[in-house]
Amino acid sequence: MMLQVLAVGAIGAPTRLNPIELFLHADVVVEAVIGGLLFASVWVWMIVVGFVVRMALVARRCRTYEAGFWSARDIDAYQQEQGKKDIPTARVVAAALAEWRRSTAGKTIDREGTRQRLAAAMDSAVTEESDQLARRLGFLATVGTVAPFVGLFGTVWGVMDSFFRIGAQQNSSLAVVAPGISEALFATAIGLFAAIPAVVAYNRFSTQVNGFETALFRFADRFHATLSRELEQ
Numbered sequence: 654m655m656l657q658v659l660a661v662g663a664i665g666a667p668t669r670l671n672p673i674e675l676f677l678h679a680d681v682v683v684e685a686v687i688g689g690l691l692f693a694s695v696w697v698w699m700i701v702v703g704f705v706v707r708m709a710l711v712a713r714r715c716r717t718y719e720a721g722f723w724s725a726r727d728i729d730a731y732q733q734e735q736g737k738k739d740i741p742t743a744r745v746v747a748a749a750l751a752e753w754r755r756s757t758a759g760k761t762i763d764r765e766g767t768r769q770r771l772a773a774a775m776d777s778a779v780t781e782e783s784d785q786l787a788r789r790l791g792f793l794a795t796v797g798t799v800a801p802f803v804g805l806f807g808t809v810w811g812v813m814d815s816f817f818r819i820g821a822q823q824n825s826s827l828a829v830v831a832p833g834i835s836e837a838l839f840a841t842a843i844g845l846f847a848a849i850p851a852v853v854a855y856n857r858f859s860t861q862v863n864g865f866e867t868a869l870f871r872f873a874d875r876f877h878a879t880l881s882r883e884l885e886q
Contacts, residue, residue: 680814683836686807687843693796694847700789701854708786708861715742719872722746741782741865745873748778753880764884771880775873783866790858797852804844811837 718740725731732750736743752774756767815834 680811680836683807683811683814683840686803686810686840690800690804690807690840690843690847693800694843694850697793697796697847697851697854700793701850704786704789704854704858708858708865711739711741711786712865714738714740715868718742741785741869742872744782745775745778745869746876748774749873749876749880762884767884768877768881771877772873775877776870779866779869779873782869783862786865787859787862790855790862793851793855793858797848797855800844800848800851801841802844804841804847807840807844808837811840 718735718738719742721735722728722731722742728746729750732743732746736747749771752770753767756762756770812834815837
């Protein structure tokens with residue numbers, strides 16, 4: 654009802670392009686395509702806002718944790734205090750300490766094997782944290798790839814419907830063809846409207862996740878070197 658009221662308010666100005674009027678006058682298939690694309694666009698922006706907030710929060714927590722970690726005199730005590738928080742770096746440390754305790758529990762310690770297991774445990778933890786951050790980015794890639802083709806499908810369908818009207822009315826004047834063509838092309842425009850932000854966000858966020866993963870690997874390598882020196886003692 655609200656869309657119809659807005660469209661009626663603009664009928665007196667036919668020289669201005671009205672997206673709401675185009676949507677209401679479009680074929681039901683084109684309307685379904687446009688509605689689906691608009692829903693995808695809204696979901697894309699929800700993911701964008703959520704990722705920006707989470708990435709900023711995670712980065713700040715990791716910086717604070719690492720600053721305290723390297724200055725802590727007792728790593729176990731510091732980990733017990735900070736490890737329960739939602740901090741990816743803390744979970745990497747937890748994986749390393751758990752493997753350290755298992756590998757050094759016996760009377761005889763296999764130093765080289767312990768180093769390899771520590772590296773594998775931390776690498777696995779880093780990869781898992783990166784996957785958790787990038788979990789919803791696949792939807793952005795899907796929308797960026799598929800949305801233009803979905804919009805093009807709506808356009809093709811709308812053009813076909815316009816030609817059908819021409820045949821039914823036996824009138825090929827521009828006044829008969831133009832409205833249907835405009836409504837059909839609107840579907841392509843909405844497809845691009847959904848796809849362009851998704852592609853830009855996906856590329857940007859993928860770079861951020863890769864940078865975050867690299868930072869975690871650097872931390873893991875540094876901690877691995879510290880534990881390796883402990884093995885030598």
